[in-house]
Amino acid sequence: MATATKKYYSLHNKYHLAVDCVIFGFDKQGLKLLLIQRNFEPEKGKWSLMGGFLGNQENLDNAAKRILKALTGLSHVYLEQLYTFSDPQRDPGEHVVSTAYYAFIRIKDFDAELTERHGARWFEINKIPPLIFDHQKMVKKALDTIRQKNRFLPIGIELLPEKFTIPDLQHLYEEIYEKKYDNANFRKKVMSMGILKKLNEKNRENSKKGAYLYEFDRTRFSILKNDFMWFQM
Amino acid sequence: MATATKKYYSLHNKYHLAVDCVIFGFDKQGLKLLLIQRNFEPEKGKWSLMGGFLGNQENLDNAAKRILKALTGLSHVYLEQLYTFSDPQRDPGEHVVSTAYYAFIRIKDFDAELTERHGARWFEINKIPPLIFDHQKMVKKALDTIRQKNRFLPIGIELLPEKFTIPDLQHLYEEIYEKKYDNANFRKKVMSMGILKKLNEKNRENSKKGAYLYEFDRTRFSILKNDFMWFQM
DNA sequence: ACAAAAGTGTTGTCCATACACCCATGG
DNA sequence: CCATGGGTGTATGGACAACACTTTTGT
Numbered sequence: 098m099a100t101a102t103k104k105y106y107s108l109h110n111k112y113h114l115a116v117d118c119v120i121f122g123f124d125k126q127g128l129k130l131l132l133i134q135r136n137f138e139p140e141k142g143k144w145s146l147m148g149g150f151l152g153n154q155e156n157l158d159n160a161a162k163r164i165l166k167a168l169t170g171l172s173h174v175y176l177e178q179l180y181t182f183s184d185p186q187r188d189p190g191e192h193v194v195s196t197a198y199y200a201f202i203r204i205k206d207f208d209a210e211l212t213e214r215h216g217a218r219w220f221e222i223n224k225i226p227p228l229i230f231d232h233q234k235m236v237k238k239a240l241d242t243i244r245q246k247n248r249f250l251p252i253g254i255e256l257l258p259e260k261f262t263i264p265d266l267q268h269l270y271e272e273i274y275e276k277k278y279d280n281a282n283f284r285k286k287v288m289s290m291g292i293l294k295k296l297n298e299k300n301r302e303n304s305k306k307g308a309y310l311y312e313f314d315r316t317r318f319s320i321l322k323n324d325f326m327w328f329q330m
Numbered sequence: 331m332a333t334a335t336k337k338y339y340s341l342h343n344k345y346h347l348a349v350d351c352v353i354f355g356f357d358k359q360g361l362k363l364l365l366i367q368r369n370f371e372p373e374k375g376k377w378s379l380m381g382g383f384l385g386n387q388e389n390l391d392n393a394a395k396r397i398l399k400a401l402t403g404l405s406h407v408y409l410e411q412l413y414t415f416s417d418p419q420r421d422p423g424e425h426v427v428s429t430a431y432y433a434f435i436r437i438k439d440f441d442a443e444l445t446e447r448h449g450a451r452w453f454e455i456n457k458i459p460p461l462i463f464d465h466q467k468m469v470k471k472a473l474d475t476i477r478q479k480n481r482f483l484p485i486g487i488e489l490l491p492e493k494f495t496i497p498d499l500q501h502l503y504e505e506i507y508e509k510k511y512d513n514a515n516f517r518k519k520v521m522s523m524g525i526l527k528k529l530n531e532k533n534r535e536n537s538k539k540g541a542y543l544y545e546f547d548r549t550r551f552s553i554l555k556n557d558f559m560w561f562q563m
Numbered sequence: 564a565c566a567a568a569a570g571t572g573t574t575g576t577c578c579a580t581a582c583a584c585c586c587a588t589g590g
Numbered sequence: 591c592c593a594t595g596g597g598t599g600t601a602t603g604g605a606c607a608a609c610a611c612t613t614t615t616g617t
Contacts, residue, residue: 111344
């Protein structure tokens with residue numbers, strides 16, 4: 098390319114670009130976040146989101162995937178860009194611009210040993226410790242965003258195991274929206290969408306009667322996903 | 331700060347950070363986008379979004395405001411971060427990461443002379459010329475986003491003049507959603523929200539009878555904005 | 564007086580909510 | 591046999607789409 102162009106670019110500042118991941122999980126205890134204890138400065142020893150820097154010839158999506166894989170061992174994870182935080186003072190070290198992502202992980206799937214090695218731990222969503230920098234803001238924004246988005250796409254499905262019960266699903270939604278739902282109506286709404294396949298199996302962990310297990314019908318879902326509003330109550 | 335920390339940061343690449351603005355306007359002809367003809371390389375002479383680079387000690391919001399002010403002369407504009415585009419090849423020059431913003435402008439308010447000087451022009455939304463780099467993607471994402479968001483917040487209000495008629499508002503929504511609405515039902519829905527103040531003035535531009543002008547009741551709106559879904563039909 | 568946009572009224576349908584009730588089973 | 595969570599049925603009210611209708615006024 099022309100020298101003139103190179104010169105044009107070089108007039109402007111360059112910045113470190115970071116990626117931080119808000120990692121959600123869900124189990125009996127409820128909605129959780131995966132956090133790490135930093136083993137490097139600044140703020141060594143404090144809790145933070147898992148993050149890293151954008152690599153050479155890499156895009157942000159791939160950087161987020163790489164970071165997630167390093168921490169959890171998982172490569173196929175629901176991952177979405179959230180927002181870019183750019184306050185010059187957000188990192189006390191220097192002006193680091195950070196793009197936050199959020200991810201959904203099935204807690205049972207992931208590599209506990211790997212996580213251990215990174216000093217990572219799951220925290221219940223309402224028991225998050227103080228976080229470094231603006232990571233608290235990132236978490237809040239992620240929560241706000243999934244609460245909105247979830248109305249159009251059942252992203253929460255990514256948090257449940259392959260086979261789940263209707264009460265499991267209800268519990269997940271009650272966690273996300275911090276609100277109780279009528280089980281009869283919840284069930285009807287969910288069933289009416291026609292994206293769940295009933296299995297001939299029951300889960301008896303939570304009741305004597307046992308609840309039927311369901312699978313998510315992904316084919317049918319991908320046909321419908323642009324046409325309906327999934328969740329509004 | 332400690333030298334060790336500085337060293338830690340310095341291990342990583344730095345990047346140029348750009349901001350690009352998807353600027354929406356609305357008038358009789360419909361929904362429009364403000365585009366500029368680049369007067370510098372690369373891609374000189376082609377149409378593009380208005381953009382610029384992140385300045386020293388600046389955050390992205392302020393960079394977007396600065397850029398918007400330079401082009402339109404307006405300082406108080408509805409502006410929101412959209413998404414960060416980071417493909418290493420998106421700019422043929424070098425790896426420039428760009429955060430896109432979208433803005434709403436009242437076409438009549440802004441500085442036509444200033445715009446002229448930048449080689450800027452309004453284009454109807456369905457007559458957008460080919461754009462440089464990934465700007466087409468940015469426009470598409472902006473449209474998708476406002477169509478979603480608008481269901482929760484009447485952001486479209488930012489596009490209308492202070493005083494507007496119900497048919498004006500209907501026309502705006504018909505442009506955004508590319509869909510016709512029943513005027514009786516549209517009116518009822520809008521009125522039922524209780525965020526419009528009726529004025530004792532009519533606009534007779536579009537009919538002999540004339541349509542009453544309304545103002546947006548911002549106080550009442552800010553009370554309600556988190557509680558209701560504004561638009562869903 | 565009539566065309567055309569502004570604005571009102573009426574009706575049937577759908578669907579979210581509330582809640583009463585039945586089912587299955589381990590203790 | 592009963593407590594507990596799973597699951598079904600039904601009645602009610604409110605929201606909305608469809609559409610018939612009235613109002614206003616410049617030509």
